[in-house]
Amino acid sequence: MSTETVDAAIVRPPLAQLGSSRAAILALRLGSIIVPLLLWELGARLGWINTFLFPPPSKILATLWSQSGPNGNPPWAIPIHVGRSLIRLLAGVALAVVIGTIAGVVIGLNRWARAILRPIISALMPVPTLAWTPVLLLVMGIDDRTTIFVVFLAAVFEMIYTIVAGIEMMNVKLFWVAESMGATRLQIFVRVIIPAIFPYLITGMRLGTGYAWRALIAAEMLAASSFGLGFMIYDASEYMNMDVIYGGVMLIAVLGFLLENVLIGRLESATTEKWGVQNER
Amino acid sequence: MSADSAQIYPLRSNGAAKPKIVANGIQKYFGGVLAMENISCTIHEREFVAIIGPSGCGKSTFLYLIAGFEKPTYGELSINGHPIQGPGRDRGVVFQEFVLFPWLTVLRNITLGLDIKGVNRREAEEKARKWIRLTGLSGFEDAYPSTLSGGMKQRVAIARALTYDPEVLLLDEPFGALDVQTKNYMIRDLQNLWLEANRTIVMITHSVSEAVLMADRVLVLSSRPSRVIADVSIRLPHPRDQRDPVLRRYEDEVTAVLSAEVDKAMNQERQTHRPYSSPGQAQ
Numbered sequence: 001m002s003t004e005t006v007d008a009a010i011v012r013p014p015l016a017q018l019g020s021s022r023a024a025i026l027a028l029r030l031g032s033i034i035v036p037l038l039l040w041e042l043g044a045r046l047g048w049i050n051t052f053l054f055p056p057p058s059k060i061l062a063t064l065w066s067q068s069g070p071n072g073n074p075p076w077a078i079p080i081h082v083g084r085s086l087i088r089l090l091a092g093v094a095l096a097v098v099i100g101t102i103a104g105v106v107i108g109l110n111r112w113a114r115a116i117l118r119p120i121i122s123a124l125m126p127v128p129t130l131a132w133t134p135v136l137l138l139v140m141g142i143d144d145r146t147t148i149f150v151v152f153l154a155a156v157f158e159m160i161y162t163i164v165a166g167i168e169m170m171n172v173k174l175f176w177v178a179e180s181m182g183a184t185r186l187q188i189f190v191r192v193i194i195p196a197i198f199p200y201l202i203t204g205m206r207l208g209t210g211y212a213w214r215a216l217i218a219a220e221m222l223a224a225s226s227f228g229l230g231f232m233i234y235d236a237s238e239y240m241n242m243d244v245i246y247g248g249v250m251l252i253a254v255l256g257f258l259l260e261n262v263l264i265g266r267l268e269s270a271t272t273e274k275w276g277v278q279n280e281r
Numbered sequence: 282m283s284a285d286s287a288q289i290y291p292l293r294s295n296g297a298a299k300p301k302i303v304a305n306g307i308q309k310y311f312g313g314v315l316a317m318e319n320i321s322c323t324i325h326e327r328e329f330v331a332i333i334g335p336s337g338c339g340k341s342t343f344l345y346l347i348a349g350f351e352k353p354t355y356g357e358l359s360i361n362g363h364p365i366q367g368p369g370r371d372r373g374v375v376f377q378e379f380v381l382f383p384w385l386t387v388l389r390n391i392t393l394g395l396d397i398k399g400v401n402r403r404e405a406e407e408k409a410r411k412w413i414r415l416t417g418l419s420g421f422e423d424a425y426p427s428t429l430s431g432g433m434k435q436r437v438a439i440a441r442a443l444t445y446d447p448e449v450l451l452l453d454e455p456f457g458a459l460d461v462q463t464k465n466y467m468i469r470d471l472q473n474l475w476l477e478a479n480r481t482i483v484m485i486t487h488s489v490s491e492a493v494l495m496a497d498r499v500l501v502l503s504s505r506p507s508r509v510i511a512d513v514s515i516r517l518p519h520p521r522d523q524r525d526p527v528l529r530r531y532e533d534e535v536t537a538v539l540s541a542e543v544d545k546a547m548n549q550e551r552q553t554h555r556p557y558s559s560p561g562q563a564q
Contacts, residue, residue: 173376173380174380176374176380177376178397179349179367180349180368180370180372181394181398182369182394182397187397191393191397195384198384271384275427276427276428277383277427
């Protein structure tokens with residue numbers, strides 16, 4: 001963040017006074033979200049825009065609030081939708097992190113595994129995750145397993161690719177040092193490889209979670225029988241319930257932001273930032 | 282001074298030292314290129330040997346062979362009479378670029394060798410403290426490597442290699458990445474450490490003054506394909522004074538051999554990089 005400020009000051013001197021204050025930056029950041037919402041509210045209240053297609057934010061928030069309580073339809077609808085989506089997302093991403101890391105390490109370290117797996121992965125990676133949904137629906141049915149698997153597919157290739165890149169960037173001398181200490185292969189995996197690729201692991205999680213989140217919402221529209229934010233939006237569109245649709249979109253944006261900045265951000269500051277090794281992004 | 286007048290005298294011992302590392306007719310090819318022609322030498326127990334040579338002559342490769350990171354194409358290399366098969370706990374390595382584990386604190390970096398072996402934490406820390414004190418790292422135990430200066434990082438790497446108690450210490454240009462002041466300070470500071478460590482030490486360096494100041498013996502390698510062209514014993518007690526005229530004479534002697542070799546290497550390089558010249562002309 002501080003580097004942004006410095007860069008702006010260097011490139012555009014007139015902005016320097018404005019950019020020099022952290023408070024001003026924060027105000028601009030918040031304003032870029034709040035001002036459009038206020039204009040939207042104002043436009044809707046004054047009748048400048050069609051309130052059926054663009055209900056005012058206050059109405060959307062009110063709907064979200066009432067749907068979050070015991071008087072919702074069904075009761076506690078919003079927490080249930082959000083919880084269900086998050087469980088699917090976290091389950092799928094966790095699977096992708098574990099399997100993607102193992103696959104990435106194997107591909108990165110073993111040329112036979114690379115020869116066998118690289119072409120398969122290169123062929124599968126460009127297939128949009130949603131293209132698998134019909135197949136998964138037939139195999140697993142309308143079920144959490146389907147949505148979790150879609151999330152897994154959306155995140156796993158990114159994980160594999162970043163982990164392989166991490167392994168390729170590893171200093172071979174780190175292995176040498178561990179080997180001269182008599183480390184076993186398992187010790188090298190746990191004590192050297194995993195922490196050494198951690199910055200890449202975090203980058204992979206960050207990108208993978210982004211893809212997974214998008215894939216999840218779409219998959220829930222196609223393959224969730226009940227509950228989940230994607231299902232909620234899709235269901236609301238059947239009834240032209242615009243408040244709920246906008247509310248769902250807003251929730252997706254907020255949750256995506258929190259996942260990226262709070263969950264992964266915390267992980268990052270507890271590990272790579274503390275070690276002083278977080279790298280290019 | 283030429284290869285003929287080379288002399289081999291084990292020092293720091295009274296002539297009865299056992300051979301520790303024996304290299305016999307080592308050849309190393311990289312792809313089709315001959316990097317090492319014929320390296321034979323014996324490094325005795327508790328001897329401090331410095332290996333010096335023109336840059337690119339394969340000094341570090343020789344150290345990696347001893348460490349077991351690489352294998353010679355031909356020839357025999359043994360430690361304690363057993364052929365070297367791969368890396369092992371009997372040899373500790375300190376690299377020019379430190380190669381610390383950035384996710385471990387200074388203390389955990391240093392105890393890693395013992396942690397891997399399953400030594401309990403308290404005992405490991407106790408052993409580590411001794412070397413932390415001797416390398417002047419006290420107070421930095423909980424720092425992460427990214428917060429340390431180059432000189433401090435190198436101390437961590439040295440303490441790390443000493444703590445798990447290898448019989449042989451392999452130093453790959455240990456002061457090469459440091460600025461001149463830090464380097465001089467570290468060399469002066471660490472002279473007693475080597476005496477305290479009391480192990481067989483093989484140090485790769487490109488600095489003659491560093492070599493004669495610290496080592497019992499200096500091996501000079503030729504430019505590629507490398508061989509041993511001089512073997513100079515530095516018969517002076519430790520710790521040594523850099524301004525000692527006798528030391529200066531040793532320094533001149535080694536420098537003379539080395540600069541003749543560097544001249545040759547430079548000419549060779551110029552020849553081989555000249556377009557349309559056949560490899561034969563390089564001689």
